[in-house]
Structures are given as C-alpha cells and as structure tokens.
Amino acid sequence: xxxxxxxxxxxxxxxxxxxxxxxxxxxxxxxxxxxxxxxxxxxxxxxxxxxxxxxxxxxxxxxxxxxxxxxxxxxxxxxxxxxxxxxxxxxxxxxxxxxxxxxxxxxxxxxxxxxxxxx
Amino acid sequence: xxxxxxxxxxxxxxxxxxxxxxxxxxxxxxxxxxxxxxxxxxxxxxxxxxxxxxxxxxxxxxxxxxxxxxxxxxxxxxxxxxxxxxxxxxxxxxxxxxxxxxxxxxxxxxx
Numbered sequence: 491x492x493x494x495x496x497x498x499x500x501x502x503x504x505x506x507x508x509x510x511x512x513x514x515x516x517x518x519x520x521x522x523x524x525x526x527x528x529x530x531x532x533x534x535x536x537x538x539x540x541x542x543x544x545x546x547x548x549x550x551x552x553x554x555x556x557x558x559x560x561x562x563x564x565x566x567x568x569x570x571x572x573x574x575x576x577x578x579x580x581x582x583x584x585x586x587x588x589x590x591x592x593x594x595x596x597x598x599x600x601x602x603x604x605x606x607x608x609x
Numbered sequence: 610x611x612x613x614x615x616x617x618x619x620x621x622x623x624x625x626x627x628x629x630x631x632x633x634x635x636x637x638x639x640x641x642x643x644x645x646x647x648x649x650x651x652x653x654x655x656x657x658x659x660x661x662x663x664x665x666x667x668x669x670x671x672x673x674x675x676x677x678x679x680x681x682x683x684x685x686x687x688x689x690x691x692x693x694x695x696x697x698x699x700x701x702x703x704x705x706x707x708x709x710x711x712x713x714x715x716x717x718x719x720x
Contacts, residue, residue: 527709536611537646537654537697539709553705586653593701595644596709597656597665 492517494587494600502581502607508574512587512600519568520545525590526570528561530583531602538583542590543570577607612637612710613698620718626686629715631698633679637710641701643681645674648695648714657696658683685717693719 498510527542541551588596621627646654658674698712
C-alpha cells in the first residue's frame with residue numbers, strides 16, 4: 491500500500507527557508523485522482539492544512555500561509571516538496587505529508603518530522 | 610481558534626460508549642463530507658471515518674460517524690484503553706476559494 495516519508499532539516503534559523511521532501515512509495519504520484527498535501531501541528535496543538543499539489547503541478551494553498559509557501563512535485567523521483575520562507579519560531583511544528591482525496595479525506599499520512607525554528 | 614469546534618476533552622469508563630461532537634457551518638460541515646482522525650500519543654493521525662460515516666478498511670466497527678446539518682459526531686462503543694488518544698474532525702470549507710479546516714481536537718481519556 492502507499493506509504494509516505496518526510497525528510498529534511500530538523501532545525502532552521504529564523505528568517506530562512508524551511509525545506510522538506512515527502513517520498514511516496516507503494517504507488518505512483520502520477521497515477522491521478524489524488525492530491526499530495528502538507529499539514530502541520532504546532533507542539534501540543536491541533537492540525538493546520540498548509541496546501542497540496544496535483545501531479546500536474548497545480549497547487550492549492552491555505553490563504554493564511556499562501557504568501558510564504560511553495561509546494562512542488564518531482565514525478566521522476568515520486569516526491570513532492572514544501573518550502574516555507576521567512577520562518578519564525580511560530581513555524582516550529584511537526585510537519586506531515588499525506589495523500590488527499592479531494593474534499594474527502596487525508597489518507598495515508600507520513601510519520602511526521604519535527605522542525606524547530608531557532609538561532 | 611479552530612474553524613470546527615470540538616470539546617477539549619471527554620472521558621468514559623472501559624466498555625462504555627462515548628461521543629465526540631464537531632460543530633461547523635454551512636460552508637464546511639453543512640456542505641461537505643466530514644472525516645475523523647485518531648492520533649495516538651507521539652504518532653501521526655490515522656483516518657478513522659470519511660464521507661461522514663464510512664469506515665476505511667481495517668478500522669474497528671466500534672467507531673461510527675454521523676452528521677446532521679452543520680454538526681457531526683464520532684461515537685466509540687465498547688471503550689478500550691487503547692482508544693485513549695486525540696481525535697480530530699476535518700472538512701473542506703468552501704469559503705476563501707476553498708480550504709481544509711480541522712477541529713481543535715478532543716482528548717479521550719479511558720478511566
């Protein structure tokens with residue numbers, strides 16, 4: 491079955507760009523019908539949708555983060571990536587990637603990766 | 610402040626039944642499917658219910674979902690200690706060109 495795995499630096503300095511990659515296994519990102527999403531969870535808090543991408547490159551972002559977010563896809567590597575610019579301590583969170591059935595559900599999820607923003 | 614409103618915590622004894630509510634509006638729950646996620650301590654969320662009341666393969670039928678108007682509920686029957694977790698509702702919201710919204714989460718304690 492499809493599995494997702496996040497990777498990237500666990501520590502980012504303030505004002506820099508957070509970069510994460512999600513590698514998809516057990517299925518092709520290009521198979522269609524699904525979007526590929528990033529969600530984050532601040533320590534001890536709830537979930538916040540960041541945005542998602544279709545294999546064609548079409549993207550949809552949370553308006554609250556849109557000005558700082560870029561999600562891209564590399565179908566040859568079966569990966570998609572997140573870039574979040576001008577980070578502050580408020581961006582410290584566990585970042586999850588997940589497959590999305592539009593308007594229906596997030597399933598499955600990656601295990602998540604903690605990113606701390608600190609100098 | 611989450612768009613979808615859930616009680617911060619609920620508790621119940623083993624073998625009993627508990628319900629968790631999720632309140633929204635016409636732009637989200639009232640017009641779109643609700644899904645529920647279980648997050649065990651230190652783990653990623655796991656899909657529990659989708660399309661308001663459907664169970665993914667492998668999820669125990671002790672879990673059930675329902676929706677009425679702009680509110681939804683998750684029920685767990687025959688409570689077990691391993692059900693102790695955080696539970697989140699989610700739905701697509703048609704406002705602002707569309708955005709996924711989540712509830713703030715409910716911590717279930719099995720007494």
